[in-house]
Amino acid sequence: MKHIVFLIVVFTLLLTACSPNKPPVNQPSTTSAPGVTDSPTIGGEFDINDWDNVLASAKGQTVNWYIWGGSDGINSFVDTVYGQALKEHYGITLNRVPLADTVDAVNQVLSEKQAGKDPGAVDLIWINGENFFTLKQADLLYRDWAQKLPNSKYVNWENPAINLDFGNPVDNMESPWSSAQFQFIYDSARLNEDELPRSYADLKNWACTHPGRFTYIAPGPGGFLGTRFVKGALYELSGGAEQWQKFEPATWEKWSPELWNYLNELKPCLWREGETYPKDESELVNLFANNEVDFSMTNDITGAGRWIADGRVPETARAFVFDHYMIGDFNYVAIPYNAPNKAAALVLANLLLEPEFQAAQILPENGFGLGYAIDVNRVRDEAAQSVLKAAAAKLGDAATPASDLARSLVGDAAAEYQNLIEQDWLEFVLQD
Amino acid sequence: MKYLTTSSLRLILYLILIAPFLLFVAYAFSTRWFFPHPFPIEWTVFTFQRVLDDTRTISSMAQGLWIALLVSVLSLILGFPAARVLGLRRFRGRHLVWMLFFLPTIIPPLAIGMGLNILFLQIGLAGTIPGVVLAHIIPTLPYTIFTLSSAFARFDENYEFQALALGASPIQTFFKVTLRLMAPSLVVAILFAFLISWSQYLLTLLIGGGQIITLPILLFSAASGGNPSTIATLSLLFIAPPVLVIVATARSLNRHGNEIREQY
Numbered sequence: 001m002k003h004i005v006f007l008i009v010v011f012t013l014l015l016t017a018c019s020p021n022k023p024p025v026n027q028p029s030t031t032s033a034p035g036v037t038d039s040p041t042i043g044g045e046f047d048i049n050d051w052d053n054v055l056a057s058a059k060g061q062t063v064n065w066y067i068w069g070g071s072d073g074i075n076s077f078v079d080t081v082y083g084q085a086l087k088e089h090y091g092i093t094l095n096r097v098p099l100a101d102t103v104d105a106v107n108q109v110l111s112e113k114q115a116g117k118d119p120g121a122v123d124l125i126w127i128n129g130e131n132f133f134t135l136k137q138a139d140l141l142y143r144d145w146a147q148k149l150p151n152s153k154y155v156n157w158e159n160p161a162i163n164l165d166f167g168n169p170v171d172n173m174e175s176p177w178s179s180a181q182f183q184f185i186y187d188s189a190r191l192n193e194d195e196l197p198r199s200y201a202d203l204k205n206w207a208c209t210h211p212g213r214f215t216y217i218a219p220g221p222g223g224f225l226g227t228r229f230v231k232g233a234l235y236e237l238s239g240g241a242e243q244w245q246k247f248e249p250a251t252w253e254k255w256s257p258e259l260w261n262y263l264n265e266l267k268p269c270l271w272r273e274g275e276t277y278p279k280d281e282s283e284l285v286n287l288f289a290n291n292e293v294d295f296s297m298t299n300d301i302t303g304a305g306r307w308i309a310d311g312r313v314p315e316t317a318r319a320f321v322f323d324h325y326m327i328g329d330f331n332y333v334a335i336p337y338n339a340p341n342k343a344a345a346l347v348l349a350n351l352l353l354e355p356e357f358q359a360a361q362i363l364p365e366n367g368f369g370l371g372y373a374i375d376v377n378r379v380r381d382e383a384a385q386s387v388l389k390a391a392a393a394k395l396g397d398a399a400t401p402a403s404d405l406a407r408s409l410v411g412d413a414a415a416e417y418q419n420l421i422e423q424d425w426l427e428f429v430l431q432d
Numbered sequence: 433m434k435y436l437t438t439s440s441l442r443l444i445l446y447l448i449l450i451a452p453f454l455l456f457v458a459y460a461f462s463t464r465w466f467f468p469h470p471f472p473i474e475w476t477v478f479t480f481q482r483v484l485d486d487t488r489t490i491s492s493m494a495q496g497l498w499i500a501l502l503v504s505v506l507s508l509i510l511g512f513p514a515a516r517v518l519g520l521r522r523f524r525g526r527h528l529v530w531m532l533f534f535l536p537t538i539i540p541p542l543a544i545g546m547g548l549n550i551l552f553l554q555i556g557l558a559g560t561i562p563g564v565v566l567a568h569i570i571p572t573l574p575y576t577i578f579t580l581s582s583a584f585a586r587f588d589e590n591y592e593f594q595a596l597a598l599g600a601s602p603i604q605t606f607f608k609v610t611l612r613l614m615a616p617s618l619v620v621a622i623l624f625a626f627l628i629s630w631s632q633y634l635l636t637l638l639i640g641g642g643q644i645i646t647l648p649i650l651l652f653s654a655a656s657g658g659n660p661s662t663i664a665t666l667s668l669l670f671i672a673p674p675v676l677v678i679v680a681t682a683r684s685l686n687r688h689g690n691e692i693r694e695q696y
Contacts, residue, residue: 066642069650070657072482079486097642098653108641111546115553121641282658290467310659311463311479 046343048148055090058343062093065333065348066105067126069098070282073306073367081360085351092344097122101222106131109140109336119340124348128331129166129224132174133415135334142335142342146175149346151353154374160245160411162330162373167245167414174332175349176373178361180299181328181409182228182321183400185307189316191294198323200236200262208269213294215271215278215287218430219422222280225297228327230421231413234259235325241410244417252420260428267429277430289313301371303399305364319400326408330373355384359391364398453671459664479661488645489669496630496646497673499561503568504625508618510569511576518577519584533577536570544570545638552639559643567639568632572625579624583617619681627674 046057063086069075075098083094099105105125112120127135135141146152155176157163163170186196197203207214217226235241238255267274271293278284281297288296289312296313300306303319333352335345351357353374361368376388392402459465460480462472483489518529536544548567549558557563591613595605611618633648640649651666 064642068656069653070655070659072479072654072657072659072662076482076486097645098650099642100652100656104637105642111549111638111641112553115550115558117553117558121559121643280658282656286658292467311661312659314464314466 048145048346051150054343054346058341058347059091061341061344062095063341063344063348064095064097064121064123065126065345066097066099066102066108066122066124068102069096069100071306071310071367073310073369077361077366077368081357081366082348082351085357086344086348090344090347090351092347094348102127102131106134109135109338110138112336112338113138113140118338120336120338121340122336123339123341123345124333124335126177126331127174127334128329129415130418132165132332132334133168135336136168136171136173140337141173142337142339142345144172145335145346146170146172146349149175149350149353151350151374154353154355154358154378156375156378159375161328165330165332166412166418167247167416170332174334175353176330176332177352178368178370178373179301179328179330180370181301181405182225182232182326183298183300183303183319183405184321185288185296185298185304185313185317185319186294187288187314187316188318189314190291193318193320196320200233200322200325202322204262204266204269207266210294211269212271212273214269215274215284215293217281217284217297218277218279219425220279221422225281225284225299226277227418227421228299228412229297230259230263230425231327231417232322232325233262234413234421235327235410237262241325241413244413245411247414247416252417256420256424260424260432263425263429264432274429285312288317300369301362301399301405302364302369302395305396305398306367306369308398309364309367318398321400321404321408324408325410326405327412328405328409329412331370355379355381356387359384359387362391363394364396456664456668459660460668463661465660479665483662483665483669489647489650489666492645492647492650493669493673495561495644496648499565499568499636499644499646500626500629502561502565503572503629504622506565507569507572507576507625508622511573511580511621515577515580516584519581520587520589534574537574541571541634542638545635549638549641558639559641561644564636564639564644567635568629571632571635572628575624575628576621579621580614580617583614587613623677623681626677630674631670 047053065078067074067078075096078096079094083096086092086094097105102125105122105127109120109122109125112118112122125131125135147157152175155162162176165174184196195206197206203214216229217223219227219230231244234255235244237258238244238251243251270277271287278287284293284296285307287293296304296307296317298304298307298319300319304313304317307313308315308317333345333349335342335349339345355374355376358372358374360366362371372388376385379385379388395402458472461475461477463474463476463478465472465474514529514533518526518533545567548570552558552563552567557566591609592605595609596602600608630646631648632646633652636644636646637649637652640646647666647670651663651670654662654666
């Protein structure tokens with residue numbers, strides 16, 4: 001009897017695990033030469049070089065935008081601002097598909113590829129870093145489109161922070177939406193501005209004179225702010241950001257012991273003596289709001305603004321940065337190779353770069369909170385320029401002053417360091 | 433005195449039952465509730481209103497209810513014959529059949545979902561309501577069969593024979609005798625299937641592929657953001673239908689239970 005049961009279990013597991021390896025049917029050509037678009041699927045043929053043609057073909061389509069759905073502010077901003085504009089100006093319906101994690105959208109596209117399903121379900125994904133890398137590597141992205149958007153002229157494609165996504169060339173397969181820069185949040189009702197630490201060395205002193213009042217997010221999946229915090233420490237200890245832009249094992253061997261040393265010295269001064277760490281931004285925000293620690297972290301240009309608008313932190317919360325090594329980057333939208341409504345996805349990606357909407361996304365009351373993807377100096381239209389200026393002026397007290405942000409801005413490290421930091425941190429800091 | 437202790441015990445029990453629910457209400461209708469305040473200071477219906485104003489909330493609930501309804505009826509129809517044979521008959525390989533029916537509760541839904549998604553994508557069921565319903569039947573069927581077969585184990589077939597002997601047609605016998613006697617267990621089986629389907633996240637996400645949005649999908653994506661007000665509001669909406677269904681059926685189950693006792 002036991003044997004039979006065992007056999008059945010094994011057999012069923014095999015059945016569920018085996019996926020048919022049939023050659024995908026209806027697969028679009030992936031050998032498209034530069035300048036030639038992939039064969040468009042349903043929803044009308046269009047010529048991407050003729051924008052009016054794209055607009056005409058997008059009319060009446062529904063764009064299925066797969067987007068992380070954890071922020072009420074972002075959700076309602078997307079639904080109202082972009083949803084209405086798409087409907088009114090372009091006759092496109094926006095279907096925002098809320099995700100608990102962007103990797104769910106990546107898995108959907110991977111499954112569709114495996115099943116040979118074209119057209120698929122996903123038109124546009126809010127993406128960067130590892131998820132982009134996965135889709136690009138598997139050749140599952142619509143190619144050669146980002147710089148053909150009319151509003152792409154506002155994007156500074158020369159900037160390596162834009163044309164490299166975590167060190168991985170964007171290659172015209174994704175278009176930027178917004179930017180982010182690492183910052184800290186404190187509560188002005190609890191701390192004075194002049195008490196704030198302004199470097200990692202300062203921070204260690206502060207933490208050890210206020211034991212248990214500081215912690216950082218565990219580096220790892222979902223904890224990219226924590227990884228970024230650790231990278232900043234690495235930059236400061238090694239005295240520069242440039243050497244980390246390219247992966248160099250020798251550099252890592254040289255400086256990583258100092259990094260673990262710093263973090264282990266910090267450890268006994270942390271919240272719960274560093275035995276445990278918040279796993280994501282949301283957990284750290286809750287610790288901060290409930291007065292268990294004195295600092296939180298954010299990526300928003302509005303600083304604490306979005307969190308205040310969401311009612312997650314006290315209204316006295318403010319953002320600040322160290323004098324150096326505050327890592328910034330861009331995030332993007334990408335179109336899968338089998339997107340059913342590519343024309344509508346292109347129109348939406350273009351709309352995201354419209355100066356007027358770029359201005360709207362940085363306003364704290366709109367709840368989006370992230371920064372510009374465009375280079376505001378490239379906007380020639382005077383009306384648009386004044387809208388952008390007005391928005392920047394309205395960032396409010398909860399944001400870090402623009403000059404502080406600019407002075408401390410550095411680029412992210414090469415993608416290889418991400419895994420190294422996350423794995424070695426587990427070994428040398430958490431378990432040590 | 434004795435009355436006082438029992439009633440105070442009762443009160444404590446009720447409190448324990450209702451406390452988590454009260455916590456959800458407190459979070460759903462307040463904002464900026466931070467330590468060290470023991471109770472919320474700012475009450476607001478803002479979050480509740482925003483969640484309800486989002487057309488997707490109501491449509492996801494309607495879609496989830498519709499799917500759960502289809503799933504419970506279908507798994508009842510599928511499970512009933514199997515449960516009857518398993519409950520009433522003894523035959524070689526009966527345990528084997530039991531095992532087969534119970535496998536879905538052992539195998540992780542992720543393994544089922546990933547494989548099934550590829551298959552469903554190929555045959556065009558992925559991203560459709562029929563596809564999601566079929567996928568939900570996998571975890572609900574074992575519970576339906578289990579509930580019904582244990583009821584059938586106590587079922588006396590002689591009632592059916594007597595009805596047939598008295599001249600009732602097989603169809604009449606089925607509807608007027610078998611179903612009536614099984615009614616309380618049928619309700620429980622439906623309830624199980626409904627609850628399991630209503631709270632499915634992973635299978636809906638995988639098979640629905642973002643085109644079928646039910647309340648758990650919204651709830652999980654809100655939970656990933658960690659806003660307690662939104663999570664509490666969606667949770668209240670999430671537990672409302674099951675609670676209503678249980679309240680409604682608990683009464684009828686009691687009534688049926690009494691009737692059956694009287695019959696014996």
